Amino acid sequence: MRTFWISVIFLGLGGLSVVAWSRLRGTQPSAVAEFAAPSENEDDLRARLARLEHLAGRSVAAAISQPSNEKPSDKDAVENETHAEPTTVKSIEDQQQEQAERNRKETEFLNENFAKQADDPAWSRGFETTLQDKISKAFPSTNDVQVECRSSLCRVAIHHVEEGGQAAFLRDFPNHVPKIAAMRLNTDGTGQTTVHIVRDGYPPPTFTAESDTSL
């Protein structure tokens, strides 16, 4: 009895396979079937070749312009072929230029914030001295240093004359500062480093698109 049922299952699977195979053979895409037929003359061959190139070109254009999870209609494919705009990818140079511009604006923003601040001499004079001492001890070859503090911001400007001095300062200075909330180090490619330091317990000024008055 068990052998009988196993035979029935195998026969059924075999039958389904035959049906599926015959259906697949009978459903060749019409475009492919058209080119599968034998050609009769040269003009006919040229016409078919042009048709094939048109079909291939259209499907490629549709594939590029459509998201892969959507099935494009013929109408969409034709529209995309005629109206598709090339995707714009910014070059590294453009991105770096934009970043340099943003850096410049953020530095200006911090300089303006610093300039507007009132002085808090009870904190600022002492912190200026602390920063001067830290810098002169940790970076003895740096002699052109300007330090100025207000109520919650300090601005340090250093001109590096020694080769490698700027890189060493950028790398090591964060390890030598007393307890603060944040700082921003900025270089402009001329050997000048500007550091804005935010006093401990105070929030850093936030540069946003709204902060940029030149936009």
Next chain:
Amino acid sequence: MKKLLATLALSLIAVPLTANAAGEQRYNLSMPASTCHHTGAMQPYAATGIGNWTGVPQVVSCPIPTETDATTTLYNTSITTNAGVSVIDCTLRVVQTSLNGQSAWVFWPNATAQNWQSGFGYAAWQNITLPASSATAITCTVPNNQTVWHYNARSNWTQQI
């Protein structure tokens, strides 16, 4: 058998990721301090720790893995040390560098909990939002005869390491 296999598969996925009620995944990192970067003379101690017996203060820096393409929230970050007589100065440092390398912000969020008693030390920082393109590490200045043991981070960074 099927239930056993399903349970095993689920348990492998669930550690170290967990999901809260809102479906957000959180990543729990717990690392021995012996894996941290440190100044040369420090030595591994008792399998997980790293100790300083050099006679002068040394520095340990333990990196916190975070998402670099988007903001990451660090729900809780902590480090355990032995306190001894001296206080070990630990700070969380977040460095965000610009694309062209011309500028960098460095942030030192304040610790929300510190305990330097009972022979051990503990510092924690809670709910810190890290900007994109930033690197984060706990940095400790370790006095002589002191040890750093472990550091932990709980964040919404979902990539496994």
